[in-house]
Amino acid sequence: MHKCWTGIVDQRPDATLARKITDATLKISGSLVDQMIKNLEQYTTNLEKLVKERTSQLEEAQEHAERLLLELLPK
Numbered sequence: 001m002h003k004c005w006t007g008i009v010d011q012r013p014d015a016t017l018a019r020k021i022t023d024a025t026l027k028i029s030g031s032l033v034d035q036m037i038k039n040l041e042q043y044t045t046n047l048e049k050l051v052k053e054r055t056s057q058l059e060e061a062q063e064h065a066e067r068l069l070l071e072l073l074p075k
């Protein structure tokens with residue numbers, strides 16, 4: 001499927017080949033809607049993981065900034 005989106009026309013498969021690949025994929029793993037749901041679930045899981053990592057990085061940076069600020073301010 002990714003080859004169908006390439007900007008270089010010569011690297012794109014023709015419609016017949018794309019249809020054969022799509023049909024073979026759908027026979028193996030269910031309907032197109034099932035595939036879309038599966039892809040969205042994977043995307044959601046990846047985004048949740050990324051948000052968790054970035055939140056952790058933000059919290060660490062905030063703690064570091066707070067420590068630096070406390071060191072700079074007079075007591």
